[in-house]
Amino acid sequence: MARFSILFSLVIIAVTVKEIELSSDAMKAITSGFLKVLEQCKQELNLQGHVISDLYHYWKEDYSLLNRDTGCAIICMSKKLDLIDASGKLHHGNTAEFAAKHGAASEVASKLVEILHACEKTHDAIEDDCMRALEIAKCFRTDINQLNWTPKMDVIITEVLTEM
Template structure:
């Protein structure tokens, strides 16, 4: 019985670690287009700081430019449809390409979709996406899937 409990706990921990790794890989996939968006939109250098600190729960995302950068990145990665909403199939495929299984990718799409519904009344596209990003971050932390800061620091420095 104790062995079964220990094995179950290990599998749960491995699942959480795999989820954190997958979220790091997804985050890294998005960062690959950040520099192009930064130049294309003529965004200030501090935009990198928002992505560097994105997974910190206590970091306040208030910068409208961050929302604009996320829109640009999502367009470049073909993650949003013509109406500006998450393209569920492409988003799920993107997550799976970066290590998510079908269940996790489906859950990620559901989280974003729920966040989109929550903030659909916000007229400014960049501010709406910023709110969706904050909502997504909160949900990922609740699932304990957020990548650790040391991993993110390494990724951001690699991409810069």
């Protein structure tokens, strides 16, 4: 019986690790897909290098995102990818579809939408659109880090830059 319990525990651990790997891989592809429109937004909004730095360090939990321009860039990229509706709120269907298109399983895509929606509701009272987007992004980052789904940004940036 003890052997069965140990074997069962190892199988559960292996499945959980594989789920985390798949989720992290999906987050890498989603982040990469999201950043592909950054250059357009950079030109349109006349964004400076600090925004690129903020996005490069985005997934680092200890990195403080304080720049309003980063929130504006996130809004711009989200609009270009049809991830937010005309009222500036998360478009659940388009966001889940975007995640799935970039390799997220339906459960992962649903969880991402759930997290974003919760973060959006938490920061709904912030009137400045760019600051609200920045706070939503920080909330999302924290929740993704807690799930251990954080992608490696150096790999993402290298991939995005080689495609530009």
